[in-house]
Amino acid sequence: MKKIIIHIVLIILLASCYSKPVEKPVWLNKKAIVSFPADTFLFKSETKNWKAILLSFSQPVPLQINYNTEGFVLFAKNKAGITEGAAQLILSNDNHFFYYELNLNNHSYGTITDKDYRSPKTVNPDSGLHQQRIVHTIDEWRNLVYTEKPFQYFFEEEITLAPVAKNYRAQNNKPITAFYVQPGSAFSINISAVFDKQENMFIVTAGPVKDKYNNVVSNGTLVAFLYNNRQNYFRMEAALLNGFATVKIPAEKNTTYNLTARINETASQTIQLQ
Amino acid sequence: MNNTANHIWDEYYGKKLLLAALSLAMVTHGIIIYYTLPQTYDAFVHLFFADHYSRFWFEPWEYRWYTGFLTISYPPLVHQAIALISKIFPLKVAFCIYAVFIIEVLIIGVYRFTKMFFDKTTAGVAAVLTVILSSIVETLHVFGQMPTLTGIAFLLNALPFLYQYIVKRKFIYLLMALSFLSVTVCSHHVTAIFGMVFFIAPVIFMALTDSLPENEQPKNSIRFALAIIRAGFKRYREILLFAVLMIVLAISLIFPYWYWSKTDPITQVSIPHASRDNFFKNPSSGLIFFIIPLALIFAFLPAIGYTITRQKRFIGWAVSFFLCLLFGTGGTTPLPKMMLGPNAFNILTLDRFSFWASVIAIPFMAKFIYSFINGHVKEFWQKNFGTKTHFILSAVTGFTYLLFVVFIFHLGSFRPLQPKEINIQPMLNFLNRDEHMRWRYLTLGFGDQMAWLSANSLAATVDGNYHSARRLPELTTRAVERLENAKFSGNEGLASLTNFLTNAEKYNLKYVFSNDRYYDPLLYYSGWSRTIRLENGIMVWEKGNVSTIKPIQPKEVNPLLKKTWGIFPISSLCVAFFLSVFYLKKYKEKNYFDQVTETNHYYPLPVIYSSSLLPVILFSGFLFRQVYELLLVKEQKDPASAVINFYNHLDFQEFENAFHFFKPTPSYTLDQYLLEKSVNDGGLLPSYAKLDSISAKQIQQQNDSAQISVYTRWRTALGSLEKREVLHLIKQNEKWYILPQPFIAEIPDEQMRSYTYTLFKKQGKRVVSSFPTVKDDRVKKPFAVFKQANFIRDGEHNFITGEILNADDVPVNISLRVSIHFKNDSIINYYPGSSFQYNLSPKASSFFQVDLDQTGKFDSLQIKSVELYAETDVSEKGYIHGGTPGYSVKLLMGNTVEISTQLYNELTTEINIPGILAAEKDDAGTIWQTQLFLHNSSVRSGLHINFQNQIQKIQHRAMLMKFPITVFINGQKREVASIQKDETASANKGIAILPHCFISQEIYQQ
Known part of the structure; x- marks a missing residue:
């Protein structure tokens, strides 16, 4: 008798473990390309308690569900656009998952943004003034949009910049798109000196130092003032600021200095300090 | 009183004393440990290991030290136990809780250990003594050696069980002994190994002696030895069983450790x-x-x-x-x-x-x-x-x-x-931001607190604090404990540190946290720039052009061994605990030392006198000595002592104490002394050196005056310096005083000085986002040009010399690397040392010299090609090298020339270490060698300083090797510019110089 009871209990347990299989809902208005968020997804199913997620290749979007007598309708709420391309719709019911392949297209572009990339961002007339430019346009959800030319997503060109040292912007009001034409190397160095009686010093000024395109050579450029008397060779360094570098050299009685200012291999004329 | 009553009272007193000892330990060590912990030698190392287990329990690979090492190199129980407690309490508190627990176990251990020898009251006294025993106080509060204490605590608890097992042959005692010994093995391998010799062997011997019936214990030593051997044979089963099980446990419980010791020996x-x-x-x-x-x-x-x-x-x-x-x-x-x-x-x-x-x-x-x-x-x-x-x-x-x-x-x-306690939070914040963790860092002058920083961060350092585990040849081939305290390891330490600082790229070492300005000159002249001083006063130094850490393949450990390492040791503690409870409930016997002979309280007279009086003499003597050293020592008893003590005070920057060694006069006040000191003191020797040795020799003494010749040797981060001077002293009121030397200061013409600096700020265009903005925030790699590059061989010495120009419009940091390819397809990289200006202003150039290996090595390996790489990075610091050097060169004997430099400081800040970078050029302008010369004293604003240096010219004997040098700038193959003649060098016997000075004022961002 005991054995029979045990068997009965086991059979009851087995029966209680059985659950009704969930059938895959049928997508009634199936399309190869779904327009988002305008299109809705119409499904036929007898089962309730569905969850729906639309997976674009970059983000999951939970969908709302409205049930009707035949099945249910899915739609996106509070979403105006999405990253376009191949996507998957996932329907889940407890531990049952069903996948539907589709392609997404936005219903509208939203706000259109132009992108203008420059490379290199910094050019120096010493080496070259060529720059590569790539232009493209994206919609509000970062999808590529055709440029002005039909069926072209990108526009590319090689440009030669004017040799005018300045900060430029590829796109107005966008400092992040700034690119730079730097001044080149010093072409010539003017030099002048005066004697400051009060301080007993020679004030030597190099400048304005310009490159071959007449740009003022960049701030911080090292100017070496090399001067010598009969005993010693001196090297005083100063940095250019707005094209000028000034040093004060202490004067000594009965001592004459021959002075040259140098920036790399470019040298000024030699002057005498006495 | 009968014997039983005696035992009852003895047990009562013994336990009372034990409880008193346990309570006393709780309120003394328990309170103090938290405050002494930061000053201990080892506590932070154990905290670091505990942190490792807290984060990666089953993963023995620890990447944060030494470019990675295995934690199976140290028995893990103590660290794992602290790690477990740290899941509830902060790490430091967890350590303290564990320490108190171990001290309590140790006291119980000592109590039980003593009971093997004497009565319980004596054992109680022993327990109290343990609380205040100097060796235990020192091990805990000075050394912080928690594994040692854990090992001995459980070993002492195991010994009475072992004794009982040998004497009574009951299996439960063997089980208990083995369970406690297992904890010892898992805590501290050295205690386990030597404990066998120094503790277990005597216990077995004592048990065998006690197992001999009293009337059978022979007086004769030889007969006694034979009796013991016989007793040993009688109990060989017990001894053998214990030995076998002990060996099995010792091997199996920490098998990964033995495996590591065998496969990767120190x-x-x-x-x-x-x-x-x-x-x-x-x-x-x-x-x-x-x-x-x-x-x-x-x-x-x-x-x-x-x-x-x-x-x-x-x-x-x-x-x-x-x-x-x-x-x-x-x-x-x-x-x-x-x-x-x-x-x-x-x-x-x-x-x-x-x-x-x-x-x-x-x-x-x-x-x-x-x-x-x-x-x-x-x-x-x-x-x-x-x-x-x-x-x-x-x-x-x-x-x-x-x-x-x-x-x-x-x-x-x-x-x-240890250095004073450092607040690590600012460094943690620094490491966490801007992806600074992608590089390695190094601490300098942190002491053992470097381990505490590591324990709190996931960032990696090239250094470490567990030297048994290091395998980097640069560390293992020198007798250096840690890089961070390299200055205490003499020349070897500094050589090792220099190696890491110059070869930073090899170790992806980008940041140095410096808590000791002693290292500043070395850092600066090795191409490091100061980045920021953190809120806790720590200076962060940075090196440009260092690539991020590349993934390193961890040393493989069998997954099963990893699991056993994580489970067995901590299980041993749990088993010991549960077995103890089981034993106390089931087996604990009263008076189980009934075989121990009664304590004999007799001492002979000499022992009574000596042992009663020696403590008074020793400890009172110690007390008097401390008082004497503090108050009564005569520092000026003779001229030599006065001079040596004067320098000692100077070395520890106790200027007021040092001043009292000068002859007291109304005109030479402390204020005057400090003023003169501030004017003429500063520079490599006074500010960045540590007195290494001093000797004072009396030249002459007449009545109350004397002349002392002082020789001092100083250690600096850039090598040793020596100084000789003669001091005059006079005797006054039984004390010798130094006569201050006349002071003549250079006075500049101007009262106010102005100077225009052009400073840069690398602000970038970074969008405020924790993601890198990939393209737009990148500043382009600046242009640079090799003006020349030469392979020079001077006898056994080989080096690459040359000159490099910053051709860009921004200041740059340049890193150089020479790669030599050999015919056996091996490559060796070399980096410049201090003979190079790493940071250059726009259009500035620097000479450089990269030292290579010896000729013999090159000849044996046979050079295939030589490549010279320069990587540039925009820099906003370090490009002001300061001062106006004027120089003339005089030919001395042979090919030695003397460079006489007059350095004028036209800046508005003191130049702390005046220096020049000198190059030897030939008539064509080829650079044959480059050397850095530094002067010991600083030069104040508007003043001059003169110094002479000698250089041995080599162009007559050295060879310009014909190996073609291929040069690369930022990975692109480039041409070397044609060599230009240098008129200034030609006029100065082939010597050209550049200023290369260190300015400590941070505003100038050198």
Whole structure:
């Protein structure tokens, strides 16, 4: 008798473990390309308690569900656009998952943004003034949009910049798109000196130092003032600021200095300090 | 009173004393440990390991130190236990909780250990003694050696069980002994290994002796030895079973450790440890590692020596005790090295032998103390000298010893072993932001707190604080403990540090946290730039052009071994705990030491006198010595002492104390001294050097005046410096005073100085986002040009010399690398040392020299090609090299020339280390060598300084090698510009110079 009871209990347990299989809902208005968020997804199913997620290749979007007598309708709420391309719709019911392949297209572009990339961002007339430019346009959800030319997503060109040292912007009001034409190397160095009686010093000024395109050579450029008397060779360094570098050299009685200012291999004329 | 009543009272007193000891330990060590912890040697290392297990319990690969090492190189139990507690409490608190727990276990262990020798009251006294025993206080509060304490605590608890097992042959005792010994094995391998010799062997010997019936114990030594051997054979099953099981447990519980020791043996150069010193030559080492831990043992040595040699059952302990005592003497005698062998001697830290000697001595000291307080010795003193004498003797001994213990608690304050506590939070914030963790960092001048920083961060450092695990050849081939305290390892330490600082790219080392300006000159002249001073005063140095850490393949450990490493050790502690509970409930027997002979309280007169008076003499003497050193030492008793003590005060920057060595006059005040000092003091020697040695020689002495020639040797991060000067002293009121030297200051014309600096700020265009903005925030790699690059061979020396120009419009940081390809397809990289200006202003250029290997090596390997790489990075700092050097060159003997430099400081800040980078050029302008010359004293704003340096010209003897050098700038192959003649060099016997000075003022961002 005991054995029979045990068997009965086991059979009851087995029966209680059985659950009704969930059938895959049928997508009634199936399309190869779904327009988002305008299109809705119409499904036929007898089962309730569905969850729906639309997976674009970059983000999951939970969908709302409205049930009707035949099945249910899915739609996106509070979403105006999405990253376009191949996507998957996932329907889940407890531990049952069903996948539907589709392609997404936005219903509208939203706000259109132009992108203008420059490379290199910094050019120096010493080496070259060529720059590569790539232009493209994206919609509000970062999808590529055709440029002005039909069926072209990108526009590319090689440009030669004017040799005018300045900060430029590829796109107005966008400092992040700034690119730079730097001044080149010093072409010539003017030099002048005066004697400051009060301080007993020679004030030597190099400048304005310009490159071959007449740009003022960049701030911080090292100017070496090399001067010598009969005993010693001196090297005083100063940095250019707005094209000028000034040093004060202490004067000594009965001592004459021959002075040259140098920036790399470019040298000024030699002057005498006495 | 009958015997049973005696036992009851004995047990009552014993347990009362044990409880008192446990409570006392809780309120003393429990409170103090949190405050002494930051000043200990080892606590932070164990905290780091605990942090490792807290984060990666089953993963033994620790990437944060030494470019990665395996934590299976140290038994894990202590660290794992702290890691578990740290899941509830902060790490430091977890350590303290664990420490208190272990001290309590240790006290119980000592109590049980002592019961093997004497009665329970004596054991209770031993428990109390443990709380204040200098060796234990030092091990916990000065050394922070938690595994050592854990090991000995459980070992002592295991010994009585082992004794019982041998005597009574009951399996439960074997089980208990093995369970406690398992904890010892998993906590500290050294205690486990040496514990077998110094603790377990004597226990077995004692048990065998006690197993002999009293009437069968022969008096004759040989017969006794034979009787013991016979007893051993009678119990060979027990001994063998214990030995086999012990070996199996020791191997299996920490098998990964043994596996690691076998497969990856320690082959590094021995690191000097003060416990191996000759204590007569280095008394301070002797004080820390021998005198302090053994002070009480020395005081009671007659009593210990008498008791431990009195009974045959103690013979094993006597041998252990005296052997440990002998090994604890370190290198004072050659015996420890001879007995241990050079390998073990150079690996082991010998202070642990002193520690074990002190532990073995506890029961014997406790016996005498008990007798002195309430026994035969007390009766002797009271009977012969009266109660008062005994009371005074007890009080003075107790009071002076307690003062001695207080001194040990505060040893870290009296003799700082560590730098002051550093707030690590600003460094953690720095490492966490801007992806700074993608590079390695290095700390300098942190002491053991570098381990605390590591424990709190996931960032990696090239350094580490567990030298047994390091495998980088650059660390293992030199006797350097850590890079962060390289200055204490002499020339070897600095050479090792220099290696890492110059080869930073090899180790992806980008940041240095410096807590010691001693290293500033080395950092600056190795191409490091100061980035930011953090809120805690730590200066962050940065090196440009260092690539991020590349993934390193961890050393493979079998997954099963990883699991056993994570499970077995901690299980041993749990098993020991549950077995103890089980044992106490089921098996605990009262009076189970019934076979132990009664304690004999008799001491002969010489022992009573010596052991009663020695503690008073020793501890009072110690107290008087401390007072004398603080108040009564005569620093100016003779001219030489006065000069040496003057320099000592200067070295520790105690300027007011130093001033008191000058002859007191109304015109030379402290204010005047400090003023003169501020004007003419500064530079490499006064500010960045540490006095290494001093000798004062008396040139002449007439009545009350003397002349002393002083030779001082200073250690700087850039090498050693020497200085000789003559001081005049006079004697006044029995003291010798130094006569201040006349001071003539250079006075500039101007009262106000102005100078225009062009400073840069690399602000970038980064969008405020934790994601890198990929493209737009990148500043382009600046242009650079090699003006020349030459392969020079001067006998055995080879080097690449040349000149590089910053051709861009922004300041740059340049890193150079020479890659030599050999015919066997091997490549060796070389980096410049200090003969290069790493940061250059726009259109500035610098000479450079990259030292290569010896000619012999190159000839054997055969060079295939030579490549010279330059990587540039925009820099906003470090490009002001300061000062206007004027120079002339004089030909000396042979090809040696003397460069006389007059450096004028036209800047508005002091130049702390004036220097020049000199290049030897030939008529065509080819650079043959480049050398950095620094001057010891600083030069203040608007003033001049003159210095001379000699350089040996080499172009007549050296060779310009014909290997073509291929140069690359930022990865692109480039051409070397044609060499230009240098008229200035030609006019100066081929020597050209550039200013290369260090300015410590941070506003100039050098």
